[in-house]
Structure formats: C-alpha cells, structure tokens
Amino acid sequence: MAGKRQTAIIVNGVTENRAVEPRTHLIDYLRDELGLTGAHAGCEHGVCGACTVRVDGQIVRGCLTLVVQTDGKRVDTIEGLSDSGELADLQKAFHEHNALQCGFCTPGMLMAAQDLLREKPDANRDEIREYMSGNYCRCTGYQAIVDAVEEVLAARKQGVRA
Amino acid sequence: MKAPQFDYAKPASLAEAFDLLERHGDEAKLLAGGQTLMATLNMRLSQPGILIDITGLANLAALSGIRAEAGRVSVGALTTHRQIERSELIAQQVTMLAQAVPHIAHIAIRNVGTFGGSIAFADPAAEYPVCAVALNADIVLVSRQGERRVPARQFFKALYETDLKPGEMVARAEFNAQPPGYRSVFMELARRHGDYAIVGVAAHAKVTGNLLSDVSLAYLGMGGIPMLARKAMAALEGKAYAPDTVAAAQAALAGELDPSDDLYSTTATKLHLARVLTGRALAALTQPGA
Numbered sequence: 001m002a003g004k005r006q007t008a009i010i011v012n013g014v015t016e017n018r019a020v021e022p023r024t025h026l027i028d029y030l031r032d033e034l035g036l037t038g039a040h041a042g043c044e045h046g047v048c049g050a051c052t053v054r055v056d057g058q059i060v061r062g063c064l065t066l067v068v069q070t071d072g073k074r075v076d077t078i079e080g081l082s083d084s085g086e087l088a089d090l091q092k093a094f095h096e097h098n099a100l101q102c103g104f105c106t107p108g109m110l111m112a113a114q115d116l117l118r119e120k121p122d123a124n125r126d127e128i129r130e131y132m133s134g135n136y137c138r139c140t141g142y143q144a145i146v147d148a149v150e151e152v153l154a155a156r157k158q159g160v161r162a
Numbered sequence: 163m164k165a166p167q168f169d170y171a172k173p174a175s176l177a178e179a180f181d182l183l184e185r186h187g188d189e190a191k192l193l194a195g196g197q198t199l200m201a202t203l204n205m206r207l208s209q210p211g212i213l214i215d216i217t218g219l220a221n222l223a224a225l226s227g228i229r230a231e232a233g234r235v236s237v238g239a240l241t242t243h244r245q246i247e248r249s250e251l252i253a254q255q256v257t258m259l260a261q262a263v264p265h266i267a268h269i270a271i272r273n274v275g276t277f278g279g280s281i282a283f284a285d286p287a288a289e290y291p292v293c294a295v296a297l298n299a300d301i302v303l304v305s306r307q308g309e310r311r312v313p314a315r316q317f318f319k320a321l322y323e324t325d326l327k328p329g330e331m332v333a334r335a336e337f338n339a340q341p342p343g344y345r346s347v348f349m350e351l352a353r354r355h356g357d358y359a360i361v362g363v364a365a366h367a368k369v370t371g372n373l374l375s376d377v378s379l380a381y382l383g384m385g386g387i388p389m390l391a392r393k394a395m396a397a398l399e400g401k402a403y404a405p406d407t408v409a410a411a412q413a414a415l416a417g418e419l420d421p422s423d424d425l426y427s428t429t430a431t432k433l434h435l436a437r438v439l440t441g442r443a444l445a446a447l448t449q450p451g452a
Binding site: 003005021022023025028043044045046049052058059060061063064065066068069112115119130131133134135 | 163169170196203217267268269355
C-alpha cells in the first residue's frame with residue numbers, strides 16, 4: 001500500500017537523497033540508513049530525549065518525527081555539531097565533571113544543553129534542570145550534568161570558551 | 163515500538179486536504195506536529211491507512227498565527243506550543259494559556275507539537291482543552307462547506323471524542339482578550355515535570371479586592387473531558403476569598419468531578435489533590451505574589 005517516498009534532506013550540511021517508507025522515523029533513518037549512530041533510540045515515544053536532533057535549527061524528538069516530514073529541511077546531529085566544534089566546551093565540561101557514565105543519553109543531553117545555552121544564556125540552576133527535564137539519564141543522578149552546563153553557561157557569558 | 167505501515171500525503175491547499183479526507187474517510191488521520199499521534203502510532207494504538215500532513219497549509223491565515231481582533235485573540239491550529247510560549251500577545255491577553263504552555267512536555271516537543279492537535283486529540287489530561295473550556299472559547303472548524311463555530315464547552319463530548327464531523331478539521335480557537343480586572347491561574351500536579359498531569363486546574367474570575375465574580379473553574383484529568391465545576395463556581399460567585407468560601411468550593415467538587423483510578427492514584431487521592439490544587443489556585447487568584 002504505502003510506497004517509498006523520495007526525500008532530499010540536508011544532514012549535517014550534506015544533501016542526502018533517499019527513498020524511504022512513510023512510516024520511517026528520523027532516528028532510524030539517521031542510524032540505519034546513514035550510519036549516524038550518535039543519537040539513540042531509547043523509549044521511542046518521546047519521553048527519554050536520547051534521540052534529540054535538530055531540524056531547521058530547533059531540537060526535536062527523532063522518534064516522533066517522520067523522515068518524510070523533514071523533506072527539504074536541515075537536520076543536524078551530534079556528529080555534525082561535534083565536527084564543527086560548536087559543542088567543544090560543553091563536551092569538555094561533561095568529561096571533566098563526569099557528567100556521563102554509560103553515555104547513552106549524552107548526545108541528547110548535549111543537544112538539549114546547547115539549545116539551552118543559546119536560548120537561555122542567563123538560566124539559573126533551577127531553570128537548567130527544567131530545560132533539561134526532557135532528557136533522562138539513568139547513571140549520573142543529573143547533578144554532574146547540571147554542574148557541567150552551569151559551568152559552560154558562566155564561561156560563555158564571560159566570553160571565555162573553556 | 164515502530165509505527166505500522168501507512169501512506170502519506172502533504173496537500174498544498176485546503177481543497178486538496180478535503181479531497182483526501184473525503185477519499186480516505188476513517189482511514190485518514192491528520193498530521194501536524196505529530197507529537198501525540200506519532201507516540202500512539204509507535205505504540206500501535208491506532209493503524210491509520212494514510213497520514214495527511216497539513217503543515218503544508220501553514221501559510222494559510224485561517225489555520226495559523228496568533229491574532230488579536232476586536233477584543234478576541236485567535237490561535238491558529240498550526241501554531242506550535244513554542245510559538246504560544248513566546249507570544250507577547252498571549253502573555254498579555256490570554257494569560258491562562260501562557261501559564262499552561264510550560265507544563266506541556268518538553269522544549270523539543272513544544273517546538274513541534276501544535277495547538278490544534280491538542281484540541282482535536284482531546285486528551286482529558288491535555289492543557290489547551292481545559293483552558294478553552296474555562297475561558298469559554300470558541301473552536302472554529304473548517305470543512306469544504308466552510309467554517310463552523312462550536313463553543314469549547316460543547317466541543318468535548320466524551321473520552322477522545324469531540325464534535326468534529328467527517329471532513330472537518332480544527333482551524334483555530336478564539337478567546338476573549340482578558341478584560342481589565344480579570345485574572346487567570348493555571349496549575350497542575352504531575353509526578354515529573356512534563357508528564358501528563360494527575361490533576362490540573364484552570365481558574366478565571368473577575369477579582370475586585372478579594373471579591374470573586376464571573377468565576378470559572380475547569381479541571382483536567384478529572385474525567386473523560388475537561389470538567390467544568392459548576393457547583394464549585396456557584397459556591398464562589400460573588401463571595402469574598404475566605405477559608406469557608408474555599409472550603410465550600412472544595413466540598414462541591416466531589417459531586418461533579420469524576421476521576422478514575424489508575425496505576426498511581428486512586429479516585430479518592432485524585433479528588434483530594436483536586437481540592438488541594440483548588441485551594442492554591444484560589445489563593446493565587448486573589449493574592450497574586452503571596
């Protein structure tokens with residue numbers, strides 16, 4: 001019944017032309033079709049945040065987005081943001097604060113944290129917690145993650161790239 | 163946890179969307195942000211034959227944007243939660259919506275999910291339906307025959323059931339701009355931030371000193387639809403905020419709210435929480451900042 005659809009999506013700056021089934025989720029397309037396995041498929045119903053990626057500059061859930069919905073749009077993943085150096089200070093802070101253990105949630109955490117740093121550069125600790133509340137971590141207890149984000153927030157505010 | 167197979171169409175005009183709706187009937191589901199629909203598809207709670215993606219109609223004024231006209235504020239169906247959250251107009255003129263929107267899931271979901279989707283899906287724990295009922299908003303529906311206006315208080319019929327007829331879609335909702343002297347309070351209790359709430363209250367009234375009039379109180383999570391608590395409203399009407407007034411409103415709730423037991427809370431617990439939240443909401447309504 002449902003034939004494949006041709007899509008052209010700009011993934012990390014490169015246009016990918018693929019035929020996909022309408023039911024294919026963005027997260028599965030990125031991981032299985034393109035081999036971009038940074039974002040993870042966790043709960044697959046929008047709760048855990050492990051699949052967080054950017055579509056046209058906004059963070060979204062990769063498991064609640066169909067590939068066909070992103071046709072013609074820009075998709076950016078942790079791979080692209082890592083390569084561009086956009087997250088370098090955040091990644092360093094996560095490392096230094098032990099803000100990860102198994103690392104499953106980390107790509108999603110970094111996407112959400114980077115969004116927070118852009119959207120709410122004056123966030124306090126409570127606001128950081130609230131902004132990051134859509135991303136689950138089962139290892140760290142969150143304290144170290146909030147510490148890391150808070151540190152980068154302060155550093156960026158002073159114009160110092162840690 | 164993968165969605166079943168379905169077909170997909172993205173109409174470029176309303177006429178094309180109505181054609182698709184007519185051709186596919188019950189097999190079709192409208193897709194806007196998909197932040198509820200996709201989760202239900204992933205869990206295979208429904209198996210539509212085709213998704214009709216209406217985001218291609220976002221340039222249509224009838225379905226999009228937040229506008230103020232003649233004392234009314236209209237919110238288009240394709241408006242995202244994030245647009246509502248960032249809207250100065252909403253923050254000033256429909257303060258209840260501005261208070262409600264941060265409770266909806268999380269940023270990544272608010273970036274995509276839409277106002278109209280929430281209204282049409284009619285989840286009894288959703289925020290916008292209860293706001294629309296409390297504020298006595300109108301839901302504007304559009305079909306090939308034109309537009310039809312239904313008061314929100316008549317739009318929500320039963321659990322996940324609305325007044326939407328085949329071939330119709332939600333175009334927008336129209337709220338009264340908040341008149342001087344009126345206040346709104348929206349509060350909810352959830353186990354974790356962004357989860358579906360156990361109970362939520364949408365309270366709106368004219369507040370003169372500590373005197374309440376033209377009161378509305380509506381609840382989410384307390385029945386199959388947004389529940390308007392008419393007896394509690396009557397207990398507050400024309401009264402001054404005082405412990406016995408609050409107690410009378412709280413006592414009235416047992417007769418008109420109808421929460422069901424779930425895994426986490428019994429009916430009695432939920433009613434208790436509704437009374438607690440009512441007390442907080444009335445305090446906030448009459449003593450802002452206290």
